[in-house]
Amino acid sequence: MALEEAKKSVYLCARCGYCRDMVRARDGTDLMCPLRETSSGFESAIARGRNWIFRQALEGRIGPSDFSKKFVDRLYMCLLCGNCTEHCLVLDPSSWTRFPKNKFVDHLINNDEITMALRSLVIEEGRLPVQIRNVLENIRRFGNPLGAPPKERETFKKALDFDIKNATEEKCEVLLYLGSIAPYNQRNQRTIQALARVLKASNVDFGTFGDKETESGGLVRELGEMGLFEELSQRNAELFQTYGINRIVCLSPHDYHTFVNYYQDVIEGGLVGIEVQHYTQFLSDLVRNGELEIRGNLRRTVTFHDPCNLGRKSGGFYDPPRELIRATGAKLAEMRLRRENSYCCGGGGGGGLWYEPEDEPKVENQRAKQALETGADTLLVACPQCAQMLEDGMKAVEGTMEVLDLAELIEENI
Amino acid sequence: MRNVVESLIHIVGSKFVSDDLCDRWAYSSDSLIYDSTEPTLPAVVVRPSGTKEIQEILRVANETRIPVYVRGGGTQCSGARGEKISSSILIDMTRMNKIVEVDEESITVTAEAGMTWGKLNAELEKRGWRLGFKGPYSGYGSTVGGSVAYQSNGLGSTRFGVVGEEVTNLKVILPNSEILQTGTAVNPNSKNYYRYCIGPDLAGIFIGSLGTLGVITEVTLRMYPEAPYDAFGSYAFRNYESSHKCYYDWLRNTVAEDVAWYAEDGLEVMVPELAEKGYNSMLTYVVEDVSSDLVGARKKLLDKIAKESGGEEQDPAYAREGWKCKFELLPRWVAKIGIWQWTCHLASAGGSLRDLKSVLGFIKSYRDRAKTYNVYSATISIGHKTCGHVSTSVYYDQSNPESIKLAKEMAEGIARTAAESGGCNYKPGKLWYPYTIMRNPVYREVLIKLKKSLDPNNIMNPGALTLPLD
Numbered sequence: 001m002a003l004e005e006a007k008k009s010v011y012l013c014a015r016c017g018y019c020r021d022m023v024r025a026r027d028g029t030d031l032m033c034p035l036r037e038t039s040s041g042f043e044s045a046i047a048r049g050r051n052w053i054f055r056q057a058l059e060g061r062i063g064p065s066d067f068s069k070k071f072v073d074r075l076y077m078c079l080l081c082g083n084c085t086e087h088c089l090v091l092d093p094s095s096w097t098r099f100p101k102n103k104f105v106d107h108l109i110n111n112d113e114i115t116m117a118l119r120s121l122v123i124e125e126g127r128l129p130v131q132i133r134n135v136l137e138n139i140r141r142f143g144n145p146l147g148a149p150p151k152e153r154e155t156f157k158k159a160l161d162f163d164i165k166n167a168t169e170e171k172c173e174v175l176l177y178l179g180s181i182a183p184y185n186q187r188n189q190r191t192i193q194a195l196a197r198v199l200k201a202s203n204v205d206f207g208t209f210g211d212k213e214t215e216s217g218g219l220v221r222e223l224g225e226m227g228l229f230e231e232l233s234q235r236n237a238e239l240f241q242t243y244g245i246n247r248i249v250c251l252s253p254h255d256y257h258t259f260v261n262y263y264q265d266v267i268e269g270g271l272v273g274i275e276v277q278h279y280t281q282f283l284s285d286l287v288r289n290g291e292l293e294i295r296g297n298l299r300r301t302v303t304f305h306d307p308c309n310l311g312r313k314s315g316g317f318y319d320p321p322r323e324l325i326r327a328t329g330a331k332l333a334e335m336r337l338r339r340e341n342s343y344c345c346g347g348g349g350g351g352g353l354w355y356e357p358e359d360e361p362k363v364e365n366q367r368a369k370q371a372l373e374t375g376a377d378t379l380l381v382a383c384p385q386c387a388q389m390l391e392d393g394m395k396a397v398e399g400t401m402e403v404l405d406l407a408e409l410i411e412e413n414i
Numbered sequence: 415m416r417n418v419v420e421s422l423i424h425i426v427g428s429k430f431v432s433d434d435l436c437d438r439w440a441y442s443s444d445s446l447i448y449d450s451t452e453p454t455l456p457a458v459v460v461r462p463s464g465t466k467e468i469q470e471i472l473r474v475a476n477e478t479r480i481p482v483y484v485r486g487g488g489t490q491c492s493g494a495r496g497e498k499i500s501s502s503i504l505i506d507m508t509r510m511n512k513i514v515e516v517d518e519e520s521i522t523v524t525a526e527a528g529m530t531w532g533k534l535n536a537e538l539e540k541r542g543w544r545l546g547f548k549g550p551y552s553g554y555g556s557t558v559g560g561s562v563a564y565q566s567n568g569l570g571s572t573r574f575g576v577v578g579e580e581v582t583n584l585k586v587i588l589p590n591s592e593i594l595q596t597g598t599a600v601n602p603n604s605k606n607y608y609r610y611c612i613g614p615d616l617a618g619i620f621i622g623s624l625g626t627l628g629v630i631t632e633v634t635l636r637m638y639p640e641a642p643y644d645a646f647g648s649y650a651f652r653n654y655e656s657s658h659k660c661y662y663d664w665l666r667n668t669v670a671e672d673v674a675w676y677a678e679d680g681l682e683v684m685v686p687e688l689a690e691k692g693y694n695s696m697l698t699y700v701v702e703d704v705s706s707d708l709v710g711a712r713k714k715l716l717d718k719i720a721k722e723s724g725g726e727e728q729d730p731a732y733a734r735e736g737w738k739c740k741f742e743l744l745p746r747w748v749a750k751i752g753i754w755q756w757t758c759h760l761a762s763a764g765g766s767l768r769d770l771k772s773v774l775g776f777i778k779s780y781r782d783r784a785k786t787y788n789v790y791s792a793t794i795s796i797g798h799k800t801c802g803h804v805s806t807s808v809y810y811d812q813s814n815p816e817s818i819k820l821a822k823e824m825a826e827g828i829a830r831t832a833a834e835s836g837g838c839n840y841k842p843g844k845l846w847y848p849y850t851i852m853r854n855p856v857y858r859e860v861l862i863k864l865k866k867s868l869d870p871n872n873i874m875n876p877g878a879l880t881l882p883l884d
Binding site for chain 1: 429430432434435436437439440441442443444445453459461487488489506508509530532533535536539540552554555556739742744745746748749750753754811812813
């Protein structure tokens with residue numbers, strides 16, 4: 001959604017405050033904005049307040065130069081988890097017949113886009129926080145937010161006893177897109193290794209871009225740097241074309257969401273001719289087609305954390321991960337806040353993993369507590385950012401629950 | 415003001431006080447049409463967590479003579495804000511959002527004032543109880559204390575009346591920081607279970623007071639056992655005399671949880687398929703209760719009245735949809751016809767036809783201009799016990815200044831027309847002052863005396879309810 005769309009959408013806001021507080025017994029909706037209870041909870045930290053400020057900026061009552069340090073801090077505190085948008089009742093009239101089972105795109109006020117538009121104004125003014133400035137600079141220079149040398153992307157291969165194709169050197173059916181965070185992080189290297197072993201066991205012809213892979217652009221878009229997003233998306237699209245990629249399997253829901261939902265903003269029709277899937281969708285298809293055999297005898301009780309970018313924000317892929325869990329034989333103990341009502345891990349929105357706001361909301365600790373309430377022994381995730389955040393959260397609340405990526409669970413059972 | 419901010423920080427901690435410009439902007443409007451074009455920034459916003467903190471905040475306000483504006487969910491749209499917001503301490507009550515007690519012996523629930531109706535309904539549902547008045551139409555986001563201070567109507571008003579009628583007890587911090595408890599709670603040994611006792615009903619002066627007389631911190635409401643049985647009915651009519659006869663008889667018998675009367679413009683906008691068939695109005699009812707026999711008997715009576723009045727039975731889904739998805743229908747219309755401005759008011763059950771016709775006549779006189787600027791109206795009247803009600807929502811395009819201007823003009827005109835026809839507002843606010851409070855000097859003088867005696871420094875929302883600014 002471009003700035004123009006954000007402008008139109010903000011005038012639909014009825015200021016009912018449902019994005020701030022909506023508890024609904026019918027379907028267990030609760031804790032609408034994860035920052036409401038975990039931060040100071042002022043309106044400027046919540047969609048209704050931010051939208052109102054955006055409107056004042058559009059009408060010239062306040063300019064981006066008036067945006068205070070505190071407000072900028074709150075803007076980058078937003079996790080863009082989409083829960084407020086998912087529950088906003090300003091629905092496209094053509095979708096009313098689906099009510100209350102509406103899709104994410106039926107909600108006409110995309111609060112995440114309005115937040116990103118405000119962040120763009122902050123960037124235009126050159127008033128972004130140092131931590132965010134560094135992240136953008138690192139992506140610009142090294143293709144990843146940490147500023148790590150791209151060679152380190154391949155560290156995960158050391159623990160594997162087989163070779164992985166380099167898709168820039170030889171043809172492969174599937175490009176495994178690892179993203180710009182997981183390969184540099186020890187915890188997530190384990191996930192990549194597990195997924196690679198599962199793909200190998202399923203005889204999937206796959207490869208990676210090695211040190212040529214770069215940030216998908218989603219992170220910079222979410223931080224409000226629209227120019228760099230455009231540059232990265234064009235560069236990636238060209239790379240995919242150059243190496244004849246027609247199928248991408250993403251490790252991270254963030255990259256999946258970026259390719260499927262953001263690229264169409266700057267590339268006509270999006271990634272035309274390329275099938276993009278998150279790995280849980282891909283593996284679930286393999287199981288269904290009999291190409292991935294899971295033993296089905298796992299003796300674990302697990303709970304599953306729905307990633308915002310795979311569930312709410314990407315058309316509601318809630319079932320493929322659960323199908324995979326069922327296939328392992330593990331017992332699933334669901335959290336109270338799940339699927340459409342899932343609570344963020346605290347790592348999204350561009351700011352979640354890369355910015356420490358003044359209020360220190362520690363959303364990950366709340367989510368870890370919610371997981372502990374289920375009595376499960378394992379907290380399953382399907383996103384590298386969720387893995388990092390929830391492992392931290394679990395430690396902080398001194399929980400003994402093991403945090404595993406779904407790929408690791410499957411590896412355990414093949 | 416710096417000293418005031420420092421004092422507030424001392425009371426609630428720096429995390430919950432802000433005089434930041436953007437925070438002040440974020441609190442510069444509720445939902446009233448005037449707020450969107452003339453936002454007013456408070457000087458500082460504070461988010462207390464309990465009674466003691468509010469007592470301290472009021473002490474600071476008295477010492478410094480700084481006005482105080484109390485805000486619940488920020489969803490009011492009749493003009494509760496006084497004229498001195500820009501120099502005020504705005505108290506955001508929403509950190510006080512817990513149930514104090516579900517008292518099954520007294521059959522009451524006590525909630526902190528900042529609790530939302532959505533949360534309160536959900537909590538009671540889990541425990542096998544329900545509310546009579548379930549909350550205003552913006553109920554997920556609006557708060558219990560805000561509704562009481564604002565005198566809301568809403569879901570359940572047909573059987574249980576406006577929110578005040580379900581209140582048994584209030585806990586109020588007076589402007590001098592003393593704590594007032596009302597009803598049975600006056601006796602230190604009694605629980606919260608009844609309102610009219612001991613002496614005059616002091617709760618009444620705070621209901622609809624717009625926070626001018628104190629800060630409501632706890633509200634006790636009646637509760638009822640959950641009602642698993644329900645029935646819904648919809649009847650369309652070809653003339654108002656018939657639909658009004660049915661409406662009147664339904665209210666006279668007070669057996670429905672909810673009765674809604676869709677007039678011509680409401681039907682055209684909300685149920686166009688019936689308007690196209692030549693009907694000019696529709697009536698819907700909702701019945702719910704603890705036994706199927708009770709529900710069956712009520713449904714039988716309501717259906718009989720409707721048929722005898724000339725109503726033609728329609729799909730009960732028209733009644734069911736809004737009730738099952740509580741609080742969820744209104745925001746939907748924004749996508750289709752714009753943001754709303756309510757002008758709802760009471761009318762006597764028998765006089766509501768006269769009132770309705772006057773309002774519809776006024777609306778018709780605006781038909782062409784309204785069309786030009788995308789302004790729509792929808793009149794849907796919800797019965798209030800034995801009292802009638804005419805509610806016209808004016809929908810407009812927030813991005814178009816001409817549309818806003820016309821909507822304001824229409825809202826003011828509807829209030830004037832309604833007041834002249836005998837209608838009366840229940841939600842206090844700017845739209846109505848010229849036709850009600852300002853026309854009754856004795857009533858206003860008593861209000862002023864009450865205010866002076868409770869709030870000699872005039873710190874609480876000065877200027878609201880036409881009370882003096884200084």
